[in-house]
Amino acid sequence: MKALCWMGKNTVQVLTVPKPKVVEDNDVILKVTGSTVCGSDLHLLHGSIVEMQKGDILGHEFCGIVDDMGPKVTNLQKGDRVVASFQIACGDCYYCKQKLSSMCERTNANTIENGMYGGRTAGMFGYSHFTGGFAGGQAEYVRVPFGNVNLLKLPDDVPDEKGLYLSDVISTSWNAVVDTGVFEGDVVAVWGAGPIGQMAAEFAFLRGASRVIVIDCNWRLDFIKEKNPKIETINFKELPSGTTVTSKLKEMVNNRGPDVAIECVAGEYPKSWTHTIELAMGLENDTSEIVNEMITSVRNFGRCGITGVYAGFTNHFNIGALMERGIRLIGNGQAPVHRYWEDLLKKIQSGEIDPLKMLTHRVSIDDMDKVYYKFEKKEDGMQKVFVET
Numbered sequence: 059m060k061a062l063c064w065m066g067k068n069t070v071q072v073l074t075v076p077k078p079k080v081v082e083d084n085d086v087i088l089k090v091t092g093s094t095v096c097g098s099d100l101h102l103l104h105g106s107i108v109e110m111q112k113g114d115i116l117g118h119e120f121c122g123i124v125d126d127m128g129p130k131v132t133n134l135q136k137g138d139r140v141v142a143s144f145q146i147a148c149g150d151c152y153y154c155k156q157k158l159s160s161m162c163e164r165t166n167a168n169t170i171e172n173g174m175y176g177g178r179t180a181g182m183f184g185y186s187h188f189t190g191g192f193a194g195g196q197a198e199y200v201r202v203p204f205g206n207v208n209l210l211k212l213p214d215d216v217p218d219e220k221g222l223y224l225s226d227v228i229s230t231s232w233n234a235v236v237d238t239g240v241f242e243g244d245v246v247a248v249w250g251a252g253p254i255g256q257m258a259a260e261f262a263f264l265r266g267a268s269r270v271i272v273i274d275c276n277w278r279l280d281f282i283k284e285k286n287p288k289i290e291t292i293n294f295k296e297l298p299s300g301t302t303v304t305s306k307l308k309e310m311v312n313n314r315g316p317d318v319a320i321e322c323v324a325g326e327y328p329k330s331w332t333h334t335i336e337l338a339m340g341l342e343n344d345t346s347e348i349v350n351e352m353i354t355s356v357r358n359f360g361r362c363g364i365t366g367v368y369a370g371f372t373n374h375f376n377i378g379a380l381m382e383r384g385i386r387l388i389g390n391g392q393a394p395v396h397r398y399w400e401d402l403l404k405k406i407q408s409g410e411i412d413p414l415k416m417l418t419h420r421v422s423i424d425d426m427d428k429v430y431y432k433f434e435k436k437e438d439g440m441q442k443v444f445v446e447t
């Protein structure tokens with residue numbers, strides 16, 4: 059079968075590899091019909107998450123048709139059209155029972171490396187050996203462990219193009235606003251106008267936000283504004299000299315700043331364009347820069363949520379502002395998809411949520427390697443791709 063494989067730092071390739079088989083009694087073999095590339099795949103492409111091995115199959119957002127299954131899969135049948143969650147949950151441990159499935163205690167055997175965090179996440183598809191080394195779904199077939207738990211049936215009125223994104227982006231952006239806490243009337247600032255930031259902005263309005271301001275530096279700001287004219291934007295590369303994202307946000311929001319800030323970028327982008335204090339202190343290579351920008355931008359007692367991926371440790375963190383001004387800093391975690399996906403599916407059916415607002419490209423799996431490089435460079439007006447398989 060064809061599969062998109064990681065072949066070393068900054069190199070991915072579509073290769074022919076063996077088709078997966080049922081290994082455990084609760085496995086499902088899914089014939090993939092649609093998949094996509096996520097901002098998280100870029101961290102793998104760049105080698106920022108180091109536990110990759112040559113030949114690993116990537117992909118954690120995919121949907122398809124049940125092709126084969128072990129004897130313990132009871133709530134699915136061959137031919138069912140389903141979407142997979144990006145995390146692999148057992149459905150029965152301490153966290154799974156609370157629908158905090160992204161922290162399943164059973165599916166990620168990697169305890170040693172994760173020890174530095176004081177705990178570990180669930181196993182994840184196509185997301186390195188840090189999260190269990192499971193083969194991903196950017197392929198013609200994929201093995202889905204705990205098939206009863208990690209696949210959601212798609213009704214006839216939800217085509218693959220809409221259902222696919224429940225896997226990750228729709229559930230993640232929803233988690234970002236719910237977990238950070240967006241309430242009626244809040245002014246919300248979102249860092250990053252990629253698919254995650256775009257949907258977080260949409261969902262902030264759904265949760266009753268009065269204003270949503272998105273910060274980025276490219277064509278995506280125009281793209282998301284076209285899809286939702288209520289969104290306000292800041293292009294941090296076009297700010298006049300002496301104006302920072304923080305000062306601009308204060309100016310735009312009552313000289314106090316927004317109630318809520320949500321990070322949908324990642325700690326991978328180390329360069330400071332706007333934070334003049336940090337620049338003056340020579341801290342421009344610090345990955346906590348956007349987090350500091352959020353902390354200084356929100357009003358006193360404001361809430362900041364981190365959904366973009368950060369790895370390891372950071373220095374130069376503005377703990378003084380956090381304490382003195384009572385800022386709530388929340389790690390949103392890997393989003394627990396199972397907690398939300400049934401409700402979100404209903405919102406897609408009712409039209410409250412339209413995943414197609416993100417979709418800009420349809421490609422074949424044969425071209426998936428090229429998609430990675432375009433998506434990475436934010437080229438060709440590429441916001442979110444549907445990969446036909």
Ligand code: NAD
Pocket residue numbers: 096097098099100101226227230249250251252253254255273274275276278294322323324325327348365366367390391392393436
């Ligand atoms: P993306 O790469 O398409 O978008 C990131 C955007 O951030 C880009 O448009 C980029 O121009 C912008 N950006 C770069 N530097 C910036 C800065 N200093 N200020 C404001 N914007 C800046 O990625 P995506 O698919 O939208 O994903 C966003 C993040 O969410 C990624 O880190 C991804 O790994 C993460 N993610 C987390 C989860 C989770 O469960 N927590 C799930 C999926 C994705």
Ligand code: ZN
Pocket residue numbers: 096097098099118119144226227
């Ligand atoms: Zn993802």
Ligand code: ZN
Pocket residue numbers: 147148149150151152153154155161162163164165
């Ligand atoms: Zn579990």
